[in-house]
Structures are given as C-alpha cells and as structure tokens.
Amino acid sequence: MTDATATLSNNNVRQVGGSLLVLDERTKKRNAAEARFRRMGQIAVMIGVLALIGLLASILSNGLSSFQQTYIAVDIHLDAAKLDKSGNRNPDEIAKVTTFGYMPLIQEAIKKKMAAEGISIDGLNAKAAAELISKEAPATLRNYVLSHIDAIGTTVPFKLLASGRIDGYYKGRVTMASAELDKNVSPEQLKLADELKQAGILTTAFNWDFFTAPDASDTRPEAAGLGVAILGSAYMMLIVLVLSLPIGVAASIYLEEFAPQNRLTDLIEVNIANLAAVPSIVFGILGLAVFINYAGLPQSAPIVGGLVLTLMTLPTIIIATRAALKAVPPSIRDAALGVGASKMQSIFHHVLPLAMPGILTGTIIGLAQALGETAPLLLIGMVAFVREYPAAPPEGFFDPASALPVQVYNWTQRGDPAFVERASGAIIVLLVFLVMMNLIAIILRRRFERRW
Amino acid sequence: MNDATMNNALMSNVKTTTKADVMTESKISAKNVQVFYGEKHAIKDVNIEIRPRSVTAFIGPSGCGKSTFLRCINRMNDTIDICRVEGDIAIDGENVYDPKVDPVQLRAKVGMVFQKPNPFPKTIYENVAYGPRIHGLARKKSEMDEIVATSLQKAGLWNEVKDRLDAPGTGLSGGQQQRLCIARAVAVSPEVILMDEPCSALDPIATAKVEELIHELRENYTIVIVTHSMQQAARVSQRTAMFHLGELVEEDDTDKMFTNPNDQRTQDYIMGRFG
Numbered sequence: 223m224t225d226a227t228a229t230l231s232n233n234n235v236r237q238v239g240g241s242l243l244v245l246d247e248r249t250k251k252r253n254a255a256e257a258r259f260r261r262m263g264q265i266a267v268m269i270g271v272l273a274l275i276g277l278l279a280s281i282l283s284n285g286l287s288s289f290q291q292t293y294i295a296v297d298i299h300l301d302a303a304k305l306d307k308s309g310n311r312n313p314d315e316i317a318k319v320t321t322f323g324y325m326p327l328i329q330e331a332i333k334k335k336m337a338a339e340g341i342s343i344d345g346l347n348a349k350a351a352a353e354l355i356s357k358e359a360p361a362t363l364r365n366y367v368l369s370h371i372d373a374i375g376t377t378v379p380f381k382l383l384a385s386g387r388i389d390g391y392y393k394g395r396v397t398m399a400s401a402e403l404d405k406n407v408s409p410e411q412l413k414l415a416d417e418l419k420q421a422g423i424l425t426t427a428f429n430w431d432f433f434t435a436p437d438a439s440d441t442r443p444e445a446a447g448l449g450v451a452i453l454g455s456a457y458m459m460l461i462v463l464v465l466s467l468p469i470g471v472a473a474s475i476y477l478e479e480f481a482p483q484n485r486l487t488d489l490i491e492v493n494i495a496n497l498a499a500v501p502s503i504v505f506g507i508l509g510l511a512v513f514i515n516y517a518g519l520p521q522s523a524p525i526v527g528g529l530v531l532t533l534m535t536l537p538t539i540i541i542a543t544r545a546a547l548k549a550v551p552p553s554i555r556d557a558a559l560g561v562g563a564s565k566m567q568s569i570f571h572h573v574l575p576l577a578m579p580g581i582l583t584g585t586i587i588g589l590a591q592a593l594g595e596t597a598p599l600l601l602i603g604m605v606a607f608v609r610e611y612p613a614a615p616p617e618g619f620f621d622p623a624s625a626l627p628v629q630v631y632n633w634t635q636r637g638d639p640a641f642v643e644r645a646s647g648a649i650i651v652l653l654v655f656l657v658m659m660n661l662i663a664i665i666l667r668r669r670f671e672r673r674w
Numbered sequence: 675m676n677d678a679t680m681n682n683a684l685m686s687n688v689k690t691t692t693k694a695d696v697m698t699e700s701k702i703s704a705k706n707v708q709v710f711y712g713e714k715h716a717i718k719d720v721n722i723e724i725r726p727r728s729v730t731a732f733i734g735p736s737g738c739g740k741s742t743f744l745r746c747i748n749r750m751n752d753t754i755d756i757c758r759v760e761g762d763i764a765i766d767g768e769n770v771y772d773p774k775v776d777p778v779q780l781r782a783k784v785g786m787v788f789q790k791p792n793p794f795p796k797t798i799y800e801n802v803a804y805g806p807r808i809h810g811l812a813r814k815k816s817e818m819d820e821i822v823a824t825s826l827q828k829a830g831l832w833n834e835v836k837d838r839l840d841a842p843g844t845g846l847s848g849g850q851q852q853r854l855c856i857a858r859a860v861a862v863s864p865e866v867i868l869m870d871e872p873c874s875a876l877d878p879i880a881t882a883k884v885e886e887l888i889h890e891l892r893e894n895y896t897i898v899i900v901t902h903s904m905q906q907a908a909r910v911s912q913r914t915a916m917f918h919l920g921e922l923v924e925e926d927d928t929d930k931m932f933t934n935p936n937d938q939r940t941q942d943y944i945m946g947r948f949g
Binding site: 482483551553554555556557558559560561562563564567571572576 | 793
C-alpha cells in the first residue's frame with residue numbers, strides 16, 4: 223500500500239495507457255479538492271442558515287407577545303357630579319377636568335366589580351386594586367367623554383388596558399417572586415389579577431393598538447404603539463419613491479444611453495459607485511446641515527427624512543437601473559433604430575419596458591434599505607418622542623413624526639423591561655414590511671419579465 | 675447611357691416607379707468612403723455604384739469590412755462612438771452624411787434586416803405596425819391593418835400568422851422571425867433594404883424561403899445583402915462585390931464574378947483557398 227502510493231506520487235504525470243478502472247493520483251487529488259470545496263460551501267451555507275434561524279427565533283420569542291395585550295373589562299359610571307359640576311354640559315368646562323379627575327371613577331368601578339363578583343384580597347386597598355389598570359386609562363376615558371358629552375351620567379362598559387406589570391405577569395415577565403421586590407406591583411395585585419381572570423373580567427386579546435397607537439411614556443409600555451412610526455415611515459417612503467425613482471431613472475438613462483464617454487462621465491460614474499458605499503450617518507449630517515440648518519426645514523419631519531433617504535437611495539437605484547439597461551440586448555436597439563425610430567423612441571418604446579423588471583427591483587430594494595435606515599434619521603431629530611399623529615399629506619410631511627427603525631432604537635433605550643417586548647414586536651412589523659416589499663419586487667419582476 | 679435608359683424603360687414596365695429610379699443609373703453611389711474605428715482603418719477608399727431594383731451581394735472573409743460598409747449606408751454606425759466615416763455615400767444623389775440629413779429619416783428610406791432575427795418582444799402585429807406608427811403612415815386603424823397585412827404578405831408570412839397576429843413575435847421559429855423582421859422593414863415603405871447576413875442563423879429550409887423572398891422583393895426594392903455563403907450570393911444576387919481587408923477588391927455581375935473574376939484574391943476566396 224505505502225509502496226504503491228510512493229511510486230505514484232513520484233510520478234505526477236498521468237499514466238499513459240493506464241486502466242480506466244484505476245484512479246490515478248491526479249484524479250484523486252482533483253476529486254478530493256472538489257469534495258473539500260463542496261463541504262466548505264455547505265458549511266458556509268449552514269452557518270448562514272443557523273444564524274438566520276437564531277436571529278428570527280430570538281426576535282419572534284421576544285416580540286410575538288407584543289401582539290397580545292391584557293385588557294380589563296369594567297363598567298364605568300361617568301359621574302356627572304365629578305365631570306360636569308355646573309351641569310350645563312359645556313364642553314369647555316368638561317375639558318378642564320384633567321385625567322386626575324377620572325381616576326376615582328376607575329377606582330370606583332373596580333371596587334364595584336370586585337364586590338359584584340365577591341372577590342376580596344387581604345391587604346389590598348381600593349387604590350392598589352385600581353393600579354391593575356394602566357395609567358393610560360384615565361386619558362382614554364377623558365377622550366371618550368370629550369367626544370361623547372351625552373354619555374355623562376350613564377354607565378359605559380370599557381375594556382381598559384391592564385398595567386404593564388399585570389400584562390407582563392401573563393407573558394411570563396413578572397412572577398410572584400419578582401413582584402415581592404418590585405415597587406410597581408405587589409403579589410396581592412397579581413392575586414387579584416388571577417381572580418379577575420377567572421371571573422372573565424381580565425382577558426387577553428389581539429393588540430390592534432400596537433399598530434395604531436402613538437408612542438407612550440417610559441412608565442406606560444402597555445400603551446406604546448407604532449402608529450406614528452408607521453405613518454412617518456410611510457410618508458418618508460412616499461417621498462423617497464416620488465423623488466428617487468424619476469431622478470434615478472432619468473439620470474441612468476442619460477448616463478447609459480446619451481452621455482458621451484469622457485473623463486467627466488467616468489468621474490461621475492466612479493462617484494455614484496462611491497456614494498453607494500458612503501456610511502448612512504454621513505447622509506444624516508448632510509441632511510442636518512443642508513435641509514435643516516441651511517434650508518430651514520423643520521426637525522423631526524418626514525420631509526427631511528425623505529430627502530435624506532432619497533439621497534441615500536439614488537445611487538442604489540442608478541446602479542440597478544444602469545445594469546438593467548445594459549442587460550437589454552443591443553439587437554433590440556438596432557431593430558428600433560433600423561425601422562427609423564429616434565434614439566429617444568427606441569429607448570422609451572423598447573429598451574425601458576425590457577429594463578423595467580430590473581429597475582423596479584432595484585427601486586424596491588433601495589426603498590427597503592431606506593425603510594430600515596436608522597442612523598441618518600437620528601441626526602435629523604426623528605428620534606424625538608412624538609405622540610401627535612402627523613396630518614395628512616402634504617402638510618403632514620412637515621409635522622414631527624417618528625420612523626419604524628428609530629422607534630425600535632428608541633424603545634431599546636427605555637428602562638422598563640416591557641419595552642424589550644415592544645421593540646422586538648416593532649422589529650417584526652419592520653421585517654414584515656420588508657418581506658412584503660421584496661415580495662412585491664419578485665411579483666413585479668415575474669409580471670414584467672419577457673423573453674427576447 | 676443607352677444601357678441605362680433601356681434598363682429603366684424595362685423597369686417602368688414592371689411597376690410604377692419613384693422619380694429617382696428613372697433619373698439615375700445607380701441607387702446608391704459611394705465615393706472614397708473611409709471608415710475608422712478609433713485608430714483602426716476599417717474601410718479603405720471604397721467606391722461602388724449599386725443599381726436600383728437589383729440585389730447586390732457583399733462577400734469576403736470575416737472582418738473584411740463588408741458589414742461595416744453596409745451599416746454606413748443607413749448610418750447605423752452613428753451609434754458607435756468611436757466610429758468615423760469619411761467620403762460620400764449618396765442615395766439618389768443625396769449624400770447621407772450631409773449634416774442636414776437626419777439619420778432617422780434616412781433609416782425610414784433605407785431599411786435593415788439583421789444577422790440574428792430580432793423581433794421586438796411584442797405581438798406580431800405590433801412588430802410590423804411599430805415603424806408605420808412612429809412615421810405616421812396610417813391615420814386609421816383600418817389603414818394600419820392594411821399596412822400590416824400587405825407587409826406580411828410581401829414577407830411571405832401572412833398565411834402562417836394571419837390567425838395569430840396578437841401572438842408574441844418572439845414565439846415564432848427562427849425563419850419566421852427573420853421574415854417578420856423583413857416585414858417590419860418593408861412596412862415603412864423603404865426604397866433600399868440592407869440585409870446583414872440574414873440567413874446565418876437559419877436552417878437550410880428557412881434560408882431557402884428567405885432567398886425566395888429576396889427574389890420577389892427585388893422587383894420593388896434595392897437590396898444589398900452581406901453573406902458568407904458563396905452559394906447564396908450566386909443564387910440571389912445580380913451584382914457581387916468582394917471585400918478584403920477593408921478594400922473593395924472588385925465588383926461585377928455575379929455570373930462573371932463566380933466564373934471569371936478579374937482579381938486573383940476573388941478567385942482564391944471563391945475557390946475556398948482562404949477566408
């Protein structure tokens with residue numbers, strides 16, 4: 223055996239006239255190299271897949287619970303004596319009652335509910351029992367009353383948010399043991415929550431508010447939602463699409479089809495490629511300097527975010543569009559020119575439709591990138607705490623808003639552990655949007671793709 | 675001169691003619707044409723007269739400049755940045771390289787069929803209708819239908835596709851696609867049709883059909899065809915021009931070229947000694 227390999231390895235040349243059934247040394251080496259390369263490739267793919275699975279699993283396990291929310295159903299008597307002392311149902315006077323004025327109503331309602339169900343917990347006073355309900359609830363009540371003045375004096379059933387800790391108790395974040403050490407929640411309150419759950423008063427339901435509600439303060443994670451962020455992101459995407467698609471496509475067509483080949487166009491070409499690689503935060507600084515400090519546009523506004531993201535997206539779109547234009551076979555251009563089409567006609571009638579799938583894919587990938595971009599938005603003030611919904615476009619473009627990735631960043635900075643769940647939930651929403659955009663890209667590509 | 679008048683008289687019998695045909699003996703006349711690709715001197719001082727309503731074949735080994743010269747006639751070389759053309763190419767006495775000439779108008783007059791069939795990825799109808807549409811040749815849908823039908827008939831494709839005009843042009847066979855391209859060229863009523871190796875991508879049966887078509891088209895159009903096939907040149911053309919290394923070696927009646935050429939290089943090429 224050793225003899226044979228020794229003689230073979232000395233003889234590195236293919237043996238002329240050797241048997242086909244015997245593998246010579248060179249063939250063995252080549253086969254081994256191929257097998258090695260395949261294994262390495264498989265390992266690389268495995269690492270990638272595992273990393274992706276790990277990432278998704280961690281995000282989903284942390285974030286899925288944010289789509290469920292704990293609610294407490296109570297019948298609240300909107301006491302006229304407390305809400306409308308003068309009794310003339312004047313909206314201006316009723317508006318003077320602050321959220322503090324609504325707290326006793328909630329306390330009263332909980333007390334009544336407990337009495338009706340025969341629930342009593344030792345060492346738990348009415349105030350502590352009412353703390354099961356989110357601090358957001360008085361504001362909810364107040365908004366309801368202000369828009370339904372007639373309801374004053376009646377008893378209205380409400381489904382109010384449970385506080386973050388109670389919500390966390392049913393999501394495994396809070397336990398009896400941790401409640402002992404927590405000044406925000408007591409074991410007695412958890413016991414009451416369990417009793418209420420048994421009575422069917424405390425329920426868990428799908429959390430629509432997560433998609434529509436604005437952000438909430440540090441102490442009210444249960445009320446925090448993505449409404450303003452989704453709206454802000456949508457506005458920015460609209461601006462990016464409207465600006466970058468025509469500018470990008472026009473620039474690409476000019477550069478690819480009309481521009482003369484000279485030093486200047488070479489320089490422009492190199493710079494576009496370089497711009498695509500410029501760190502996004504640099505665009506943020508540019509946006510801050512140019513759009514806010516120089517042009518005087520408002521901070522935190524989708525218009526500025528949209529403009530900055532447009533600058534960022536343009537190179538991506540231009541590069542993709544030029545590649546798509548280049549991929550159209552020259553025979554099509556020849557054919558069009560051959561029947562007497564002008565250059566412009568040959569491009570717009572024939573080349574552009576064929577390049578469309580590539581252009582759209584590039585645009586959507588550019589948009590997806592822009593949607594997930596955080597750094598430049600931090601610099602132009604989109605990280606601000608915004609509870610007001612921006613108005614409808616076009617005025618809304620100038621109102622303060624947040625953005626999805628910035629909201630994620632924002633929530634990860636908060637102290638309450640409930641925000642970890644919210645941030646992961648926001649990431650899931652962001653990912654769903656990205657997947658949807660990529661799906662649209664695939665569908666458009668399929669639909670517009672034509673053979674030639 | 676006598677010859678020419680006879681020729682013209684003959685032709686006016688065949689069909690009604692445009693003014694230019696009766697006036698001049700040659701449809702296309704090239705004088706001292708030089709073409710440069712950057713530094714490369716691709717066409718060297720070519721002089722040639724191409725007769726109306728006949729088929730002229732350009733033959734010669736690969737890279738001899740015959741396609742380059744063909745593309746000069748309708749200024750398709752304009753699309754190549756580094757390409758520079760000197761000298762005159764006149765169609766009906768009008769120099770196509772005159773600064774006043776718009777290549778778009780020129781190409782409506784001088785149609786082109788390419789080596790590889792290149793129908794637009796649109797319907798058969800749209801392929802043919804595109805040229806007339808951009809040139810405004812039809813005012814009504816019925817007129818356009820008429821143009822499409824006659825063009826397809828002229829290209830000998832009508833019977834094969836009349837029931838599926840809205841099928842994609844790219845779905846036809848190679849030979850059909852090439853005839854569709856010919857129909858597309860014919861649809862804008864050109865006077866000259868340039869064909870750049872139109873059969874090189876086709877099988878013998880499709881080739882035979884296209885050649886037959888060229889025969890028929892000769893009655894109405896001046897055809898210039900570049901071909902690598904000696905047999906094809908012999909079959910379809912009346913005049914043959916031999917190119918070699920960017921020069922026009924000689925140009926004569928096809929019969930004479932293939933039986934008794936003047937130049938040794940033509941003799942060698944036709945006999946298959948080089949190229």
